[in-house]
Amino acid sequence: MCGIIGLLIKKPELRNSLGELMVPMLIGMSERGPDSAGLAVFTETVAESHRKYSLYSSGKDFHWSELLDAFQAQFNTTVDLQTHGNQAVLITDLAPERMKQWLKEQDLQLHVLSTGRAIDLYKDAGSPPDIANRYNFKTLKGTHVVAHTRMATESAVTPAHAHPFTAGEDFCLVHNGSLSNPYSIRRKLEPRGIHFETDNDTEAACRFLEWRMQSGDTLEAALQQGFEELDGFYTLLIGTQDKLALVRDAFACKPAVVAETEDYVAIASEFRSLAHLPDVNTAHIYEPAPEEMYVWTV
């Protein structure tokens, strides 16, 4: 199964309530995805010179302060670190290549979950309500969020296999369904220097679409390419710095429902994750058509 969730806030006053509105959506999809959950939230954009890194430590008692000390001993530049247990968001003006190289050299079993100027990413194995509590999702603020509850079908249950997947900067994707050609997509991308971190099928879709955008496609053109190249069953929800996009495969085997008001656009695999939203009874509620693009801009 798996549950997908998307929420884009149109009314600026509601952006501080993003987490409160989203958590019941996530918990509503617990039965569709009881083994892992995660989300990418797009917050205020940092300066062009800066980057945010969402980090995950596979060790339980990671000493983030030591990482901060080591960073400051090495580089004479700004750094800000917000920690949430074994995950943290680090903001710095160090160039992305140098930052990633340095993190690698530290050999701390730290994983970079996302990079960008607006994206923060949290994902972990466990039940969705536990994960929502663990990372205090209720307090999240921002313009839009892409979230997922996972029922593993094609690869292992680990934090790395949880969704969202990311590629490049400020780009993430969640998926309900299964792709039949992830390995042929990998074989196409790997010779171009694109590195995969897991054997998960969703990662192939994520890296494929981001590669198209790196190659100059708009999000819409990349999604059109996706219809040609991605084989299998999918409902995909994609987040970029200023957009939220929803697509389903030609057979629309995997569900999605959209509720749109003047204040927000909310997407979930099933209506029960939307039922609590304010004014949902007067919202425009519809099911996205197969192989059509639905793109909303912040």
Added chain:
Amino acid sequence: MDRLTFDLTQTPLREVNHFLHHNVSQNGGQAIDLLNPDGAHNIAVGLDAPIEVNILGHAGYYAAGMNKLANVTIHGNVGPGVAENMMSGRVHVKGFASVSAGASAHGGLLIIEGDTSLRCGISLKGADIVVGGNVGSFSAFMAQAGRMVICGNAGDALGDSLYEAVLYVRGSIKSLGADAQIEPMSEADYEVVKELLDKAGFSHAPHEFKRIASAKQLYHWNADANQEY
């Protein structure tokens, strides 16, 4: 006559369905309203008494599935599999219906005022389906018996591998499936369309509809077909 009301935020759905299955004969034929369905799965499934049930909101998967005799109205949208395997009675959706509406339904009438998603009436076995809006691709796939009246348009592969079911479409058909063909409307067809439109409460003119039925070429193995089906 008073109405009996259950609020699904107060009473567990399992208890409500139990009441509808076992205790409904004691309530003197009162209509039953279900409040705050909020997309729950399996609301009013397996009913087998001539009762009236109103679901006031959106329902999830398999709403009113396996219905027998009951008259269920859903005042909202429904998820996959509404009225799946219905035997008799009437299921009326005021909004849109997701995939596989009326799948394998043997009898009774399913009315959907809005659009339906893909595979509406798949493997239909004798029920009547009237759709006010459009139907998605692969609708009436392998439909064996029964009638469908589609007031809007049909998607790809309408009526693929039909058996004896007959479809009437008012709007455009994106494509017909294997072995489905458009046939002339007879007087009997106009009467069927009128009867079903009247039952469903739609006022379109029967002469606006075209008939789609099986060309019956798939009934017999044709060794010369060379994979051309």
